[in-house]
Amino acid sequence: MKIQYFPDTDTLAIELTTQPVVATDAITDDLILDYDSDGKVVAITLDNYSKNVETVDLQALGVPLLAA
Template structure:
């Protein structure tokens, strides 16, 4: 897993797999997920990351169900 933070745009990018992305889904106003051809979660983009820090903490700790 790779996590990148872009301070100039307050955007966090979490890459889980290196697979090619075939679809991007908006799961909330500021959160987007990228899916591969098999439906696997490839990456997630979180805009306004400081405001959504709780989501990042849950994601990075593995407490997602």
């Protein structure tokens, strides 16, 4: 899993896996989900991050580390 923040575009990108993206769905103007060939979510993009998220601290609590 890779989480990146791009301050120039105020975008938070979460890559859940390295599987190729075959479909993309814009859930809202600011939330985009990418899917693999099995229909599983492989990436999440949140545009206008600072306007959509109230907290300044990012915490990952209880997220299991899975072997590849």
